[in-house]
Every structure is written in C-alpha cells, then in structure tokens.
Amino acid sequence: MKFNFEELINFDGKDCEGEYLILSNPSQILKINKKDKFFLLTPFLFPDYVLLFPKIKAILTVEGSVLSHLAILCREYKIPVLKIENILKSIPGKGVLAIDCKNKTIKLNKDE
C-alpha cells in the first residue's frame, strides 16, 4: 500500500523506515509499552501526544494544520509531521512503514 503525504513539519530529507502504531485516542498513551522509536499514526493532532515525543520518529496524521498546538510543539522539538488522507481506513493497527522523501510517498508493510 502506498500513500502520498503533505509535509506539515519538515522531514529532514532522509528516507527512513520503522514500526508504526495507530493511536485514535490520547488515553491509549497509558497502554504503550514500546522501547524503540516508532511512527505515530493518528486521526488528529492531540496535544497529549507531546508526552510521546521521546519515542516518536514522526507523526502521521489524517487531520490537522501547522497551527495545531501539537504541530507547533513538533516544530520546536524537530518532530516531523506528515499529513496523509485516508491512511487509517485500511491498515492494520501496527506494522512497518517506509518513507520515501523524494517522491513524498509512504509504503506500508513493505514486506507484504
């Protein structure tokens, strides 16, 4: 599965890949038990996700803008924010994704 993205807060231009996790509600923060950094996929830019900054490689959101408070904090702390329409509709709750900065695309579960 491939998706195009729009950069809300700039990626540093390096392609990267890693595990992703979908959070649809900030209360799920209490259940996260991950040691490695991950990509956070979320429908909205909830400010509570600031608590996860040390664990996040980038935030991939369906809605939100550069004026969202989380986006403002992401800029300050150099966490990239990518906006992707429809990404949450047809993907499993967790898996692996790869970001292609040149083509502005994201490939999900690339081994499948």
Add this chain to the structure above:
Amino acid sequence: MSDFFKSSEFIANPTKLSLFIKDLAKQAERQQIDRFCGKNFWQRNVKKIQLIIHVQNYRPIYNFIINFDKPKLTGLTWENIKILISKLEEIFTQISLNNIFLSYWLNISKDSSCKIMTKEEEKIKILKDYSGGRVSLEKLKSKIGFLALNPFELSSPRYLELTAAEIKILAQNASKFKIHPRPELKEYLGRDLVSRYIAMREELKWLAMQIVADLRINFLKIAKTLVAKKIIKKQNDIFNLSFQKIKKLHNEIQL
C-alpha cells in the same frame, strides 16, 4: 482560523454529555467570528478595521488570564454546574478571540514558532520532576491533578484519579523529554505576538481544563444520586446521557 475548536483535536470521541461542551465552544467561536467577519463589502471592511485595532492589544486577554479566579461553588450540585458552565463560556470566548488574533498574526508573519514556554511543557516539567524524585505524587496531583488525557472529555479520569502506576507511566515518558528552555508567558518581554497568542491560547485551555475537571466532579455527584434511584446502573453511565436529559431529570427529581 486556528484549529482548536474546528477539528476533533478538541475532544477525541466525545460522549453524549461532552457534546454540550463542544457546543459551548462552537457558540463562542461563532460569536467572535461574527464580531470580526462581515457578510457584505462594507461590513467586511468596517470589521476588518475593528480587528486591526483590537489585534494589536493582547492585554485584555492577558489580563483575563492573570486575573482569573476559580468560581466559588455552592453546596448545590446543579447550581455549581450552572456557575461552571457560565465560567467556561467566558473562557471559550477568550479562546475564540485569541484564535482569531493568532490567525491574523500568523498570516502576516508566516512563522508559527513559539518563543515562550507553553503549558504543555510545564506539564512535562512537573512529570519529569516527579520521575526524578524532586516532586511528590501529592504535590504533582495538587499542581496538575485537574489535567487528563483527552481533557475536554468529561468521562476522562483526571490525573488526580489515576493510580500511582499510571502516573508513573506518564512520568517515565516525560523523563526522557529534553525541554527547550524559554521564558514563561509572565516573564516574556519580547514583542512577538504570535508567540504571545500561542502561549495565551494554552494558558486559557489550562483554565478551561480546571473548570471541566470541576464539572466532572459535579456530574459524578449527580450520577451517584441517579444510581441510588436506579435510573442508571453505574456512575459512568451519566456520560452517555445528554446534558438536556440530565437537566430534565434534575427538574423531575430535584437532584
């Protein structure tokens, strides 16, 4: 317009009861938009001039923040709810006004960075201090006990209600956070109005969260009575009732 009330960032998956908070916010936003956005050519220009005059002066909103007093509550639950709602309306009006002014300055400056430490970072700092043993759990709860994950949702338990283990999870996340040192709003002497309006938006949200936390306490008191009267099975079921329904029940059985 700033995004705060527009999108679901405001409340994630709102319960039936929390929808009235969303409605209060929308009403306040509508009033402020009508105040500064005209429908025809002349109105638009007159209101734009009014906006340009008001937007220069951040003081009225700043004064609202620093002079804010938590409302004095009576012993009567429904009276408390009315007082808290009226206070919440006042804060939402200020947030809406602040959002309009913030959008105005962002359109001009195109720079959304914030040179002031915001409340979200203050929260992280307190959690970090707790994690490092510099602050006790009691102190943490007295400072930020009114906060919650998804704080504008009435059914969300406040930090005050979380177990020590749950607070520890939050604190462990915060412990690895390297806060960028910047002045607090009260100490900021710069002229950057984008930063001021961003920081003031967060301060206002912080005030609103305190009111929402008090509303939750009062709705749970009502829920206790409803459980005793076998109208609902458990206290949390109150969040599945609409505000109007609870008001009706109050009138019928004098909660």
